[in-house]
Amino acid sequence: MDRTPTDWADHAARMADETVRPESRWHRPLATVPRHLFVPRWWTTSEQDGTWAYELRDGTSDPDAWMNSANDNSLSVITRVGPHHADHAAPGTVIPETRPTSSATLPKLVVKLYQHAFLADDSRILVTCGSGYGTALACQRLGDERVTSVDVDPYLVHAARDRLAAAGHRPHLEVCDVTGELSGVYDRIVSTVSVPAVPASWLAALAPGGRMVSTLSGTGLLIVADKTADGGATGRVAPEPAGFMSTRHGDDYPPLPTTPIGGPPRGRRTARASPPAATR
Numbered sequence: 001m002d003r004t005p006t007d008w009a010d011h012a013a014r015m016a017d018e019t020v021r022p023e024s025r026w027h028r029p030l031a032t033v034p035r036h037l038f039v040p041r042w043w044t045t046s047e048q049d050g051t052w053a054y055e056l057r058d059g060t061s062d063p064d065a066w067m068n069s070a071n072d073n074s075l076s077v078i079t080r081v082g083p084h085h086a087d088h089a090a091p092g093t094v095i096p097e098t099r100p101t102s103s104a105t106l107p108k109l110v111v112k113l114y115q116h117a118f119l120a121d122d123s124r125i126l127v128t129c130g131s132g133y134g135t136a137l138a139c140q141r142l143g144d145e146r147v148t149s150v151d152v153d154p155y156l157v158h159a160a161r162d163r164l165a166a167a168g169h170r171p172h173l174e175v176c177d178v179t180g181e182l183s184g185v186y187d188r189i190v191s192t193v194s195v196p197a198v199p200a201s202w203l204a205a206l207a208p209g210g211r212m213v214s215t216l217s218g219t220g221l222l223i224v225a226d227k228t229a230d231g232g233a234t235g236r237v238a239p240e241p242a243g244f245m246s247t248r249h250g251d252d253y254p255p256l257p258t259t260p261i262g263g264p265p266r267g268r269r270t271a272r273a274s275p276p277a278a279t280r
Contacts, residue, residue, distance in 0.1 A: 007067070113192065203232065
């Protein structure tokens, strides 16, 4: 039996109003994509015996919390911590002292990245998948056939495919490492996972004049860069700070380093990425 609250559209419409102006091309996607479908179960932080932990929440058991969390434009809804996806956790599960590994990124930040990408109506876009919510917004804005969404985690892609279909969307979905070789050619690459440096594969996959938008790991810097004629890219640091989970290559991240990492550099900078080396 479908136990989705019948007033979800009212919640989504309010979130759209709070996020963008009514004339924005992103208002309709925000108001019509049911974000709650992509986060039926999630993790919230709590204190357990003096340490932080993640506690499972279930939408059908608490519809008010479900609607409020799903339609908070400033909240990234955490769906996976360590190797534990909320979909697979038993009721009452608490996971101590771990790191989040997937989420539905806060809507106002997803839209800000898309705005920096400066999408045309015919843009072909590659996005990172996660919960699938950001993919759904892109589908609603551009059409399913122009959207490709990738994730290193097979289950995330499987779950997103089902939830996107429930929301009426069928983009191309693929299991792959976004920092590795990419299939296809795109006008835009928008990543909601941070990277230590711009992958050479992004430059190879971008069409001439294409644009990439992402963050650099551990810096809070949001990078907007355009592909140049020589196969490299020039760009800038956007004025808004942003941070995402880093790319991972397995079920979980390696243990945290014991040595503190230095703070992010300050001020705006011009970034330049070198073209990928020729294959010999």
